Amino acid sequence: MTEYRLPPEARTWLNAVERALTNVRPPQRVEIVDGLRAHIIEALERGDAVGDVLYRLGSPTEIANLAAQEELETIPTSMAPTRYVTVQRVVQFAACALAIVAASVIALLPGSVENTVDSHGNITSTTTTIALFNMDQKVAATLVVAILLTAVPLLVRGRGWRPVTISVAILMVVLAALTTLWIVGWFIVPAAVLSVIAACLPTTARRRSASRPKSVAV
Amino acid sequence: MVTGRFAVLGVPKGHCQYIALRYTLHYMVTAERVLTSLRKGLVEFCVLAILKEGSTYGFEMARRLEADGLIAGESTLYPLLARLLANGLAESEWSESEAGRPRKYYTLTAEGREALDIFEQSWVPLRNAVDRTLRRPS
Numbered sequence: 001m002t003e004y005r006l007p008p009e010a011r012t013w014l015n016a017v018e019r020a021l022t023n024v025r026p027p028q029r030v031e032i033v034d035g036l037r038a039h040i041i042e043a044l045e046r047g048d049a050v051g052d053v054l055y056r057l058g059s060p061t062e063i064a065n066l067a068a069q070e071e072l073e074t075i076p077t078s079m080a081p082t083r084y085v086t087v088q089r090v091v092q093f094a095a096c097a098l099a100i101v102a103a104s105v106i107a108l109l110p111g112s113v114e115n116t117v118d119s120h121g122n123i124t125s126t127t128t129t130i131a132l133f134n135m136d137q138k139v140a141a142t143l144v145v146a147i148l149l150t151a152v153p154l155l156v157r158g159r160g161w162r163p164v165t166i167s168v169a170i171l172m173v174v175l176a177a178l179t180t181l182w183i184v185g186w187f188i189v190p191a192a193v194l195s196v197i198a199a200c201l202p203t204t205a206r207r208r209s210a211s212r213p214k215s216v217a218v
Numbered sequence: 219m220v221t222g223r224f225a226v227l228g229v230p231k232g233h234c235q236y237i238a239l240r241y242t243l244h245y246m247v248t249a250e251r252v253l254t255s256l257r258k259g260l261v262e263f264c265v266l267a268i269l270k271e272g273s274t275y276g277f278e279m280a281r282r283l284e285a286d287g288l289i290a291g292e293s294t295l296y297p298l299l300a301r302l303l304a305n306g307l308a309e310s311e312w313s314e315s316e317a318g319r320p321r322k323y324y325t326l327t328a329e330g331r332e333a334l335d336i337f338e339q340s341w342v343p344l345r346n347a348v349d350r351t352l353r354r355p356s
Binding site: 075 | 275276277280291292293294295296297298299300301303304305306310317319320321322
C-alpha cells in the first residue's frame, strides 16, 4: 500500500479535532479521526485543495459538538452484547470436561479387589466393585468441587466473568495442590491448568472496526 | 426575563410563561431547524440503507448524502458512523483502493440489517400518516 502523508494544515486540523473530542470515548474518538483522515486523503487524491477540503469539513468544535450528541446515543460498552462463545469459554468448557473425565476415571477404577487362595496356593484376584461404591468422602468431595468450580464460569456473562474466572483458576490450583497427597489432586491438575490458561488469555473485545494501516501516516 | 417583562404588564404568571413559550417556538421554527430536527432521526437509517447496497467508504457516502440533502456537512457523517460502529450496526475495515491508497470501508452487520428492516416497517405508515395529516383540509 502506498505510504500517504497528509499536508501540515490537515495534520494540524486533525490534531485539533482529536483535542476537541474530549467528551467522546477513546474508541469513538479514534474512529472519528480515522474516518476524517481517510476522507481528507480521498479528497486530496481527487485533486481538491487542502483548504477547500478542510473548509467543507467545518470546524473541530462543530465536529466535537456533533460527536458529543452522538455519544449520548451510544450504547455503553458494559451494556453492549457480548458473545457467549469465546476462546476463553472454549478452554473453560475443556477444563470442565477434564474435571468430569477425571471424576469418571477415578469412580470407575477397581474399588475392591478380593484375593482368594486355592488349595494349590494359587492366588486369584477378583474385582467386586468399582471405586464409586466405596470412594473416600474426601476424594468424592474434591471431585464434585472441581466439577462445580470449572462449571461456574460457564454460567457467568458480562462484567462478572473476569473476576469469577480468576477466582476459579486460583481455587482450582489450591484444590489440586491440597489434594495431591490423596493422589486425586493429580487427576484434577489438567482441569486446573486449563482454568489458569482461560484466566490468563486476554479478553478480545468484539472488533467492530479495523485498526489503521501503517501506510496511513499521521 | 421575558416572564418578568410580561408580569409588569399585569398578565398572570402562568400566561406569561405560555406567551414566552409561544414566542420561543415561533422564533425557533425555521426551515433549517425543521430540516435539522427531521434529519437527526433519519440519517442513520439512510446510512444503513446505503450500506445495504454493499460496502462503501466514508467519502463516497458523505458526498452522496450531502448531494441528497440528507446531511448538512460532510463531517456530520463521521460521528454518526462512529456511533453505528460502537452500537454494532456497522463494521469497518481498511482496504486498498484501485489507486493504492488506503480506504476505510464500512459494511452493514446483521444487527444493522435488522434495525433497517424495523425502520422500513415503521417509516412507511408514519410517512403516510404525516402526508394524510398535512393534506387534510382545515
